[in-house]
Amino acid sequence: MKNIRVIKELQDLGITGYHEVSYNPTYEELYQAEVSHKRKGYEKGAQTDTGCVAVKTGIFTGRSPKDRYIVKDDITKDTIYWDDKVNFPTTKEVWDDLKSLVLEQLSTSPKLYVVDAFCGTNADTRLKVRFIMEVAWQAHFVTNMFIRPSIYELETFGEPDFVVMNGSKAINPDWKEHGLNSENFVVFNLTEKIQIIGGTWYGGEMKKGMFAMMNYYLPLKGMASMHCSANVGEKGDVTIFFGLSGTGKTTLSADPKRYLIGDDEHGWDNNGVFNYEGGCYAKVIDLSENNEPDIWRAIKRDALLENVIVDEYGEINYFDHSITENSRVSYPIYHINKIVLPSKAGHASKIIYLSADAFGVLPPVSILDEDQAQYHFLCGYTSKLAGTERGITEPEPSFSPAFGEAFLTLHPTMYSKTLIGKMKEHNAKAYLVNTGWNGTGKRISLKNTRAIIDAIINSEIDAAPTRDIPFLNLTIPTALSGVSEGLLDPRDTYKDKAEWERKAKDLAARYIKNFEQYTNTEEGKRLVAAGPSLEVPVLN
Ligand SMILES: Nc1ncnc2c1ncn2[C@@H]1O[C@H](COP(=O)(O)OP(=O)(O)O)[C@@H](O)[C@H]1O
Ligand SMILES: C=C(OP(=O)(O)O)C(=O)O
Numbered sequence: 001m002k003n004i005r006v007i008k009e010l011q012d013l014g015i016t017g018y019h020e021v022s023y024n025p026t027y028e029e030l031y032q033a034e035v036s037h038k039r040k041g042y043e044k045g046a047q048t049d050t051g052c053v054a055v056k057t058g059i060f061t062g063r064s065p066k067d068r069y070i071v072k073d074d075i076t077k078d079t080i081y082w083d084d085k086v087n088f089p090t091t092k093e094v095w096d097d098l099k100s101l102v103l104e105q106l107s108t109s110p111k112l113y114v115v116d117a118f119c120g121t122n123a124d125t126r127l128k129v130r131f132i133m134e135v136a137w138q139a140h141f142v143t144n145m146f147i148r149p150s151i152y153e154l155e156t157f158g159e160p161d162f163v164v165m166n167g168s169k170a171i172n173p174d175w176k177e178h179g180l181n182s183e184n185f186v187v188f189n190l191t192e193k194i195q196i197i198g199g200t201w202y203g204g205e206m207k208k209g210m211f212a213m214m215n216y217y218l219p220l221k222g223m224a225s226m227h228c229s230a231n232v233g234e235k236g237d238v239t240i241f242f243g244l245s246g247t248g249k250t251t252l253s254a255d256p257k258r259y260l261i262g263d264d265e266h267g268w269d270n271n272g273v274f275n276y277e278g279g280c281y282a283k284v285i286d287l288s289e290n291n292e293p294d295i296w297r298a299i300k301r302d303a304l305l306e307n308v309i310v311d312e313y314g315e316i317n318y319f320d321h322s323i324t325e326n327s328r329v330s331y332p333i334y335h336i337n338k339i340v341l342p343s344k345a346g347h348a349s350k351i352i353y354l355s356a357d358a359f360g361v362l363p364p365v366s367i368l369d370e371d372q373a374q375y376h377f378l379c380g381y382t383s384k385l386a387g388t389e390r391g392i393t394e395p396e397p398s399f400s401p402a403f404g405e406a407f408l409t410l411h412p413t414m415y416s417k418t419l420i421g422k423m424k425e426h427n428a429k430a431y432l433v434n435t436g437w438n439g440t441g442k443r444i445s446l447k448n449t450r451a452i453i454d455a456i457i458n459s460e461i462d463a464a465p466t467r468d469i470p471f472l473n474l475t476i477p478t479a480l481s482g483v484s485e486g487l488l489d490p491r492d493t494y495k496d497k498a499e500w501e502r503k504a505k506d507l508a509a510r511y512i513k514n515f516e517q518y519t520n521t522e523e524g525k526r527l528v529a530a531g532p533s534l535e536v537p538v539l540n
């Protein structure tokens with residue numbers, strides 16, 4: 001019965017023709033389809049000795065931000081953050097052409113997967129999303145990553161709030177005439193409430209696509225919408241970790257001492273912090289059981305590995321980077337032992353900004369006051385790490401407002417206003433943590449970073465002796481338990497301290513220049529004093 005209704009609904013969308021439709025397939029069905037001898041090319045997965053399937057995602061092993069558009073129309077023209085780096089506008093005419101391509105692709109497919117799922121834990125803010133696609137592992141990916149409705153919730157699902165039509169096998173031959181970046185496209189239409197995808201097979205476009213939509217709807221209702229992971233302690237204390245891709249959200253939120261809320265996308269409303277997702281998406285580059293035991297153990301049947309090298313015996317080599325540095329695994333959140341379900345908890349008391357500093361200048365941890373918290377959130381200084389976006393092959397310093405510019409659909413100040421409002425209301429404290437490099441030329445070790453995170457969470461850091469760091473205008477603790485000596489002051493990691501100073505001044509100048517975009521308001525002008533400065537500090 002359900003299938004007949006779904007087929008009718010597909011027809012109403014314009015997906016015609018005859019196809020077998022698999023509605024909310026089970027993990028077993030997906031597994032069988034993925035390893036079936038009938039599958040070819042990138043549709044075929046490999047069995048691994050962990051019990052889960054490994055697939056290759058094709059040419060696209062990361063998101064493709066330059067191919068990402070939003071239809072500029074009456075609904076979006078005055079609300080969307082049209083910027084020269086994100087949210088490229090396109091027209092209704094181009095949309096119609098691209099949508100036809102996707103409809104044709106899906107209409108001629110012998111088999112379609114339709115997955116209904118939720119984005120958002122809470123009934124009052126979640127999006128009911130319908131994903132339509134022809135590749136089994138894409139259906140597997142969204143089943144892992146979004147919130148799986150119960151049978152009752154599926155029966156009462158009703159009309160979706162958003163539809164994602166993934167026609168990844170279709171490319172756009174007319175991209176030049178359309179004024180687009182390439183033959184690949186990821187386009188959102190907020191009037192029709194549809195996302196369409198062509199050319200790229202990468203599942204992250206669906207995951208981060210719906211995140212961008214939550215980033216649109218929730219702040220307009222006064223809620224914070226955040227690119228962060230979150231966990232909660234036994235006493236109900238919530239910590240959130242903001243950070244761009246690869247800075248450590250997933251790794252650091254999987255903490256055996258705490259319960260995971262989620263690893264990437266959260267909202268903060270009047271009741272507390274809540275996850276948007278039903279799964280995690282972890283990097284597996286150089287993964288070891290010793291360094292990341294929770295993630296290691298989550299890789300079992302129903303998880304889905306992407307772009308790793310698997311030998312003929314099903315053994316995975318996480319140290320082989322030959323496909324990409326962005327090798328990944330997605331798994332349903334219950335693959336992590338310590339979780340809270342539903343994925344939500346109370347208000348956050350500790351806010352951590354993770355920044356992977358490629359220059360090696362930022363201290364491993366700085367204690368921020370309220371204005372600094374706002375300043376550094378708007379700046380979002382970090383690096384784009386290799387592999388997560390097309391064309392990024394080595395760490396590239398970047399200012400990414402709200403530590404997630406690629407996913408912001410409203411102006412950055414909407415996110416800082418809502419977050420800082422919540423922080424003030426709940427007396428939360430903010431810290432800037434460098435999970436990137438220092439003067440040794442190496443990345444700060446996970447062991448040291450974990451000890452820093454512990455000191456933040458157990459409040460040891462608030463009682464620690466401190467020192468001010470010139471130019472960056474940051475305050476650091478000078479000693480913390482479990483953290484190697486000579487690490488906390490970044491200057492101590494340089495053989496030649498003058499080199500740190502030169503680099504720090506360069507970074508300070510970049511901060512100052514970047515912040516100019518916010519100084520057209522009184523608030524912005526006031527915040528300048530909270531940021532880095534080129535003035536030579538007065539010694540006292
Ligand atoms: N000091 C560190 N802190 C956090 N992660 C680190 C550190 N050093 C190396 N890493 C590695 O960096 C990657 C962080 O990725 P991940 O946690 O998936 O980031 P995100 O979830 O923010 O995209 C992991 O592969 C982790 O092993
Ligand atoms: C999937 C992504 O998330 P993250 O790397 O932040 O975990 C991404 O940025 O494409």
Ligand SMILES: [Mn+2]
Nearest residue numbers: 249250264281
């Ligand atoms: Mn992550």
